[in-house]
Amino acid sequence: MASSRAVPNLRFRQLRGQRSPGEFAALVRRAAREIGEQVACDARYVGRVEAGEIRCPNYAYERVFLHMFPGLTLADLGFSDRETVRGRAARGRTPRPPDPYNSSNGTNSIDRTNSTYSNEESDVLRRAFMTGGTVTVAAASLGFGPLPGTEALRSDLPRQRVGASEVSAVEAAVRQIRLLDDRHGADGLYRRAAQPLRAAYALLDAGATTRGSTADRLAAGAGELAISVGWLAHDSGRLEDARSHYAEALATARVAGDTALEAHAFCNTSFLARDAGRHREAVRAAQAGQRAAGQLGSDRLLALLTLREAGAWAGLGDRPGCERALSRAQTLFGRGPSDTDPEWMSFFGEPELQALEAQCWSALGDWPRAARHAHRAAALQDPHFARNLALYRAQLAADLARADAPAEAAAVGEQVLDALEGDVESTRIRAMLADTARVLGSRRGTPGVASFLDRHAATATAARV
Structure with missing residues (x-):
């Protein structure tokens, strides 16, 4: 047993x-961008490495x-040597045939440890993490089979122990979905993502008697997966x-x-309520989120969360309320990142701040001011995040x-086209662009507008076929 203990x-x-773990994680992410990689490194990952997990x-991390x-x-x-780590994990198991999606192609971003993924890990997450394929391949891969660990979903599940490998599988699924959404948008992913979500909650039910950190991680992972699928x-x-x-x-939660x-x-509930026109609900949800976050x-x-509140006030036409919330949000943002920032907030930088402020001014009808902020958002956005860049440009065009x-x-x-x-596949972006086309419909004589309108119409027709 001693040999399995992390060193x-x-x-x-x-x-x-x-450097703090959070500061070092930021350096890792910056170095990744320098060489065209994307890793979701945070303080927790650094801690796991240092703990020997x-x-x-x-x-990718290598x-x-x-x-x-x-x-x-x-x-x-x-x-440790990779072959040594894998060899111990595979000991006593029947060898598998060569896998064309094996991590030797350099695209696998799943960490292998003595307590997480084994050589029996599903093709699902390996294939979902392909960086060179189309969204169709990536999305379909989420439904090709079960998550690693969901082999526990058998009729004898209540007698099975839900442990670290199952929890890690759920956490990995969250990261996979977020990465694919960053690059491609939600449309091709939503239905495929339902399978890992069902598996995660089945594991949560099966592990009802599990205690301690494993139980906490499983609940958090299942909840984060529900939010990720909800966002899709x-x-x-x-x-x-x-x-x-x-x-x-x-x-x-x-x-x-x-x-x-x-x-x-x-x-996310506040954001959704705003999009659905339930602006008072959006205010209440944002404020409730702030009360919860105040402990973190x-x-x-x-x-x-304060920007979510600002957007809700703007939707209600309350300019003073919106401006007060925007001022608070800018002050909070100006204090900078910290080790306590959640991993899921990796998207929230200066570009997103500018984009959310642009949405507020749009809702208030201050179009020139909204355009200035939307332009900053698009100019600052890393092109690697294709979906967000297209979104910011759609906002700017509108x-x-x-x-x-x-x-x-x-x-x-x-x-955007x-x-x-x-x-990129996003109904939200298509809807925004369709609205822009409607507004420009009477300006066909302006240079460039007719070309855009004709191309948009052709693209919209193709999307419906």
Whole structure:
């Protein structure tokens, strides 16, 4: 039994130096961007490495670490040999045939540790994490089979122990869905994501007698997965489905006493209520989220929830209330990130701040001001996040059209069409662009507008076929 115990990685801890885990995680993410990788590194991941829970990083993290510390090997960084780690995991199991989606192609972002994924992990998450495929391949892969760990969903499940590997599978599914949504949007993913969500809640039910950190992680993972799937429904125009998923996450948070999950659920519930025209509900949900988040010490989370409140006040036409909330949000955001910021908030930087403020001014009818903020959001957004960049540009096109800048609106609209004809699939973005086309319909004589309108009509027709 002693041999299975995690051994702290003291070499990696030394490399972190005087930086906090959160600060070091930010350096890892920055280094990843430098070489075209994307890793969801946070303080918790750094802690797991230093605790020895991650004995060998996946290929994406390996490339990032070797980029950060040129001249060093994985052994120099305190990691074990990959073959050794896998060999122990595979001991006593029947060998599997070669897998064309094996992590040797460099696209697998699932960490293998002695307590998480084994060589029996499903093709689902490996294939879902392909960075070079289309959204169709990536989305379909979520439904090709069960999550790793969901083999426990057999008739004899009540006699099975829900442990770390099942919990890690749920957490990985959350990260997979978020990554694919960042790159492609929700439309092609929503229905496929229902399978891992059902599996996660079945595991939660099966593990009702589980105690301690495993139970806490399982509840948090299932709730976060419900929010992620709810967001896919939300972004693809299935608002009632989204409301159901967010309510499920909130109930899970309340039962588990998880204030972080509760704050996240209220954040998304407020956003959804605003989109559905239930602005007073959106205010109440945002304020409830702020009360929950107040216990967590994350100024960035409070900033986002306060922006949700601002958007709700704008929807009610309450400009003073909106401006007060915007001022509070800007102050909170200005305090900077911290180790207590939730992992799911990796999308929330300056571009998102600008975009949410643009939405407020749009709702208040101040189109030129909205356009200025939307332009900043699009200019600051990392192109790697294709879905958000297309969203910010769609917002900009809509604001420009109403700000009596039809040529500029058409030019930005063309960029959005480029994204929609590529890998981005989002009903929200298509709806925004359709609204812009309606506004520009009477300005066909303006240079560039006719071309945009004709192309938009052709694209909309193709999407319906």
